[in-house]
Amino acid sequence: MSKLRVVHYLNQFFGQIGGEDKADTAPLKKDGVVGPGMALNGAFKGEAEIVGTVICGDSHFAENMDADLSQIIGFIKEYKPDLVVAGPAFNAGRYGTACGAVAEAVQAQLGIPAVTGMYVENPGTDMYKKAVYIVSTPDSAVGMRDAVPKMAALALKLAKNQSVTPEEDHYISRGIRKNFFAEEIGARRAVDMLVAKLAGKPFTTELPMPAFDRVPPNPAIKDITKATIALVTSGGIVPKGNPDHIESSSASKYGKYSLAGVTDLTAETHATAHGGYDPVYANEDADRVLPVDVMRDLEKEGKIGKLHEFWYATVGNGTAVASAAKFGRSIAEDLKAAGVHAVIVTST
Amino acid sequence: MCTIVPISKTVGANRIVPTVAIPHPLGNPALSREEEKVLRRKLVERALKALTTEVDGQTVFEQ
Numbered sequence: 001m002s003k004l005r006v007v008h009y010l011n012q013f014f015g016q017i018g019g020e021d022k023a024d025t026a027p028l029k030k031d032g033v034v035g036p037g038m039a040l041n042g043a044f045k046g047e048a049e050i051v052g053t054v055i056c057g058d059s060h061f062a063e064n065m066d067a068d069l070s071q072i073i074g075f076i077k078e079y080k081p082d083l084v085v086a087g088p089a090f091n092a093g094r095y096g097t098a099c100g101a102v103a104e105a106v107q108a109q110l111g112i113p114a115v116t117g118m119y120v121e122n123p124g125t126d127m128y129k130k131a132v133y134i135v136s137t138p139d140s141a142v143g144m145r146d147a148v149p150k151m152a153a154l155a156l157k158l159a160k161n162q163s164v165t166p167e168e169d170h171y172i173s174r175g176i177r178k179n180f181f182a183e184e185i186g187a188r189r190a191v192d193m194l195v196a197k198l199a200g201k202p203f204t205t206e207l208p209m210p211a212f213d214r215v216p217p218n219p220a221i222k223d224i225t226k227a228t229i230a231l232v233t234s235g236g237i238v239p240k241g242n243p244d245h246i247e248s249s250s251a252s253k254y255g256k257y258s259l260a261g262v263t264d265l266t267a268e269t270h271a272t273a274h275g276g277y278d279p280v281y282a283n284e285d286a287d288r289v290l291p292v293d294v295m296r297d298l299e300k301e302g303k304i305g306k307l308h309e310f311w312y313a314t315v316g317n318g319t320a321v322a323s324a325a326k327f328g329r330s331i332a333e334d335l336k337a338a339g340v341h342a343v344i345v346t347s348t
Numbered sequence: 349m350c351t352i353v354p355i356s357k358t359v360g361a362n363r364i365v366p367t368v369a370i371p372h373p374l375g376n377p378a379l380s381r382e383e384e385k386v387l388r389r390k391l392v393e394r395a396l397k398a399l400t401t402e403v404d405g406q407t408v409f410e411q
Contacts, residue, residue, distance in 0.1 A: 059370045063370065097355070216362075217362035217407075224396055277371040285375060294374075294389045304396065346350070347349070
């Protein structure tokens with residue numbers, strides 16, 4: 001049997017184009033393997049071979065999704081592949097979203113199997129886990145050696161039309177139910193589970209509940225000209241010098257900073273601590289992320305009641321969802337105690 | 349206010365205002381400083397409109 005033909009999708013970083021400064025790279029293709037493709041090729045153990053690599057910058061994809069996707073699918077098609085592997089993207093949000101979108105489009109438009117890999121908290125996981133096979137990976141590229149063999153094995157099985165399960169093949173459950181004959185009747189299994197639960201013993205549910213974090217919307221502000229409005233950002237805007245040393249990724253804290261007497265953020269006074277996007281524009285003028293100048297104008301003109309005297313900032317870059325939820329609760333409590341009526345949250 | 353609206357939807361935001369680009373959501377370095385501030389004001393005013401509008405679920409304010 002001839003080797004299966006594989007196309008590998010990568011972002012600008014793993015595609016060896018460059019870091020955040022190259023995140024606006026438009027889609028391109030290269031024959032053969034690039035970067036982690038080498039390890040992937042090895043993991044195919046001669047059964048499949050990467051014939052081409054398609055690369056796109058994370059920001060470029062996120063901002064031009066439809067156009068980039070059709071160009072990427074066009075490039076992939078030219079290689080006449082039997083299957084496509086995207087990533088792994090670990091906990092990189094834009095990359096994960098791109099990998100999921102590429103894998104979904106490959107399946108739908110080219111009718112061949114696709115596999116990607118992500119950390120379970122990657123936003124791309126929630127968006128695409130139902131549509132595509134996402135191998136569960138650690139949260140950083142340190143996990144490459146763990147992820148690649150699992151992705152290769154799953155890809156080969158899918159290409160050979162073999163049956164797969166989340167447990168055996170290490171992918172994140174797609175929520176597909178399959179009928180099978182159980183050894184015990186349902187009543188027996190339910191009582192066994194209940195007995196185990198009461199005894200504090202482990203048991204496995206047959207119907208895991210999705211963890212949707214949804215809150216009902218707050219009522220509208222009746223009179224915005226009387227309202228105190230606060231600014232909060234995950235874009236990392238801090239006083240220049242980053243006094244609280246907020247981490248450039250996987251932030252463990254947020255900062256609270258005074259806006260007393262501040263009417264405009266400038267390159268001399270403010271900057272971003274965020275390590276996940278090109279900081280040039282925010283460092284030139286942080287109002288591009290945290291619109292203090294415009295809020296001050298609106299305040300002066302009486303269009304809003306008041307701009308709250310503090311802003312809150314953290315870095316939303318690989319930051320654990322649990323940490324972000326904790327920051328959010330704490331910031332919200334502080335804002336409520338200060339009598340703030342509404343919040344504008346900006347994200348990058 | 350965010351550039352990647354599907355992510356805001358996934359995390360459960362209720363009032364969403366789409367913005368310009370990931371590294372400069374409320375600006376555009378290709379414009380003059382004056383034009384840029386006009387753009388920023390338009391987006392912030394859209395956020396104020398979102399805050400003063402009753403919604404019964406996740407809502408994207410395109411204009």
